[in-house]
Amino acid sequence: MTELANSGIGAPLPREGARRLAEGRGRYVDDITLPGLLHIAFVRAPFAHGRLLGIETDDALEVPGVVAVIDGRRLAEICAPFDTNPPGVPGHASAPQPPLVVDESCFQGEAVAAVVAESRAAAEDGAELVFLDWDELPAVCSIEDAQAEDAAPVHTRFSDNLSLRHRFGAEDVSEAFHGAAHVVEADFSFGRQTGVTLEPRGIVAHWDPRTEELEVWQSHQVPWQMREVYARQLGLSPQSVRVTAPDVGGAFGLKLHAYADELAAVAVSRLLGRPVKYIVDRLESFTADAHAREARASCRMAVDAEGHILGIDAVVDAGFGAYAMHPRGSFGEAMQAAQMIGAPYRVGAFRAEVRGWRQNKAPSGAYRGVGQPIACAITEEMIDLASRAADIDPAEMRRINYRRTLDEGTRATQAGLVVEELSLDACLDKLLEAMDYTALRSEQAALRAKGIYRGIGLASFVELTGVGAGLYGPLGLTVAANEACRLTLQPDGSLTCATSVTDQGQGTLSAIAQLIAGEFGIAPEGVRMVAGDTGRTPYGGGAWASRGMALGGEAAKRACARLRDGLLELAAGILQCEPEALRFEQGEIIGPKGASGLDLAELAALCHYRPYDSPTGQVPPMTVEESFVPAALPYIASNGVHAVHLEVDPELGTVDLLGYWVVDDCGTVVNPLLVDEQLRGGIVQGIGAALYEECLYSEDGQFTNGTLADYVVPMAGEMPDIFVEHVSTPTRATGLGARGVGEAGTVGGLGAVRTALGDALVPTGARVSQQPFTPGRVLAAIMAAEDAE
């Protein structure tokens, strides 16, 4: 316990600071109100593709309480459309996206007019009475349709629908496939999903003409990015814009983007000089939040007779939707889906081609794991297919191919990945022991003889976390990828940490407080965290790509070191000894002769009120700021292995999850209580992807399952208990050693369910290529296999 108290790191401390959330005292964006607040309801495009001919607003303006109806042309006078074509992505093409449709709309649900009223109900009544005159244009929805030679364009400014084309690895890998003992090949289809945060997106914006300042409260992950976005689109100085993220009810990447409707709300406030609120309702969430994951892929893998991988050749086609998501684009998922194929393994020759297609559907963007769940699922199923072809146990097949580190003399893998030391072997060992792999395999064999189809699936992953400036800078994105900590010693001896990191429930802020408290040997309650507010925090990223602890924690650790060094030097002068002989314990300075009587409060009081008592007449700064971005590495890779045990009912096609295990290596674990449930939450989203979740569009681009009853997400009853264990290989990129963990569950979850399902179906000869693996698809695959016999 003494060591825990000393370091603060590793203790499973509950988040006392979050107790208010359990007592109904959270403050989410819809809980915020301002005097004179107006409300917006949007009129949205009814077709997947259309030309807007006219808007009739007279009836809407008659509704009591309706203040204004604002269309795209009016907003265009004060607000620029999003232009999302990062200069660093050659050949990338996306149409400009205005806050409200001006003449062409490209997906059903695109915002067309803002009805502004004294209440949300009045705004919705008004919206009902806005009449839109349209010319419907041909819509292109599926990836296949978008690819077709004679496909209609998704946006009339382009003649085709290809938005991105890129290749990772070698141009030609046929050599590797020639002499291979086994070549396996498979097609994959990944359903379109969306993040479904329980709290929908929402925004309160207030342009105050008196101060000429724009204040925005938004349910969001990256307030600093949004400050730049709103300033740029509205032609304001960034210094006149303040963006605050209050409590955020889940984000998962969905709240990383700038949305046209939210920009419209801000622009309406600028236009009217009144505070406005816009809260997305659930149907709008489904049709206008960022979607993700829609992809089709084919992959070939060559192995030798001993099971060593000789080569991978893959093509990934991704569905981008109507526009590239602002400001980071939609290409990230497609790129990572291709580049990360085979990442945990030494794969010999590597080639992965990726193409991104525009569609008349909602734009796709970041969702937990960004492409990596797709890459992992493809890789792991290919490994299983190869292990069956080579007749090698799937666990053994993985072990003999694991990558331990980069090959000698190389700076990156053939796919261009930079990984440091990996610990996949150690993770696999722990995992197999925890699940009692051998016993499960013999049980499986015994049950198969009785016609019971159980499957055991493994999924190894390497994940890119804490992604730094090395990625965003070259793309030409104005996105700060550093994380910063401004640490202040208050006159009463308490500490304030203002951090650029934001927290949507991950517990990052509690963990940083715990870390800081540990550095001074005080209780975490002695550290006040300030975050999510561009008016009060240092410049930096926020929350994405599992960066909170890995980067923000490191910045905090460095700030602690600087503040502490200054204080120890001051204390050394007073105590007449060397600073090296001093340390903090429970907030008090301990010297060669034990407790010194000097504690944080005494030192703070001296510095703030009686600086003349310092032996040198100088006092150290009471506020220090440190910013951290990994310099030597573009990101910090983490890794782990998942396992699933499930049973398939061959009559019903249903899948019953019997067990789930994960062994993860996120380096230094600051607070296991937070990390473990982060992993479980991510895994449950991976299970949702595998078994339930899919955004369904009709052929003409109508979203058909826009309720929580129809778009099925995992509920408690169907989820298994999940066993979590760790291997800890601290990264050498930082002093803290933490790697990211927020997405690790989702990255591996999808693949583990996929391989377990494939394993269960071996006796039937069936394979389900299309995810989610609904009972209908499982049954159809089983029946098709029976027919083929």
Added chain:
Amino acid sequence: MPDDLIRFTLNGRRIAVPSTRGHLGDLLRHELGETGTHIGCEHGVCGACNVVMDGRVTRSCLTLAVQVDGAEIETIEHAGNDRCGAALQDAFVARNAFQCGYCTPGMIMTARELLSENAAPGRAEIRDAISGNLCRCTGYQAIVEAISDAAEALRETADD
């Protein structure tokens, strides 16, 4: 409602508000400032809006404001006033049974009803009972453990 007021008891307080056509969730949140009750779907699936109406857990998004005339309503803001609600809140914090906390008020209202009917629920019973409450952040396991811990704590202190 001859005078066009909705009269009801909210967390022990007598309330009279002008009649509105909205649902109870909006009434509580926007007219009465009790923002602990959350809105996640407004179509009865997610459970974030759960309150207690005349002793039963009820979806406030599916209940019209006018329906509560004469009723007794209790929300998360008041749930900690009894042993069971307080034990659940303690256990949810201790087990880190929430992340963003948006589902938590509704989850605790549901769990409190379960524990009032079943002092020692098994894990499967707990999972079943909260299957009408969506949590998108956690893996549900910590929630199951927190409810189980709260039940145990309540049993241990039953005679105090």
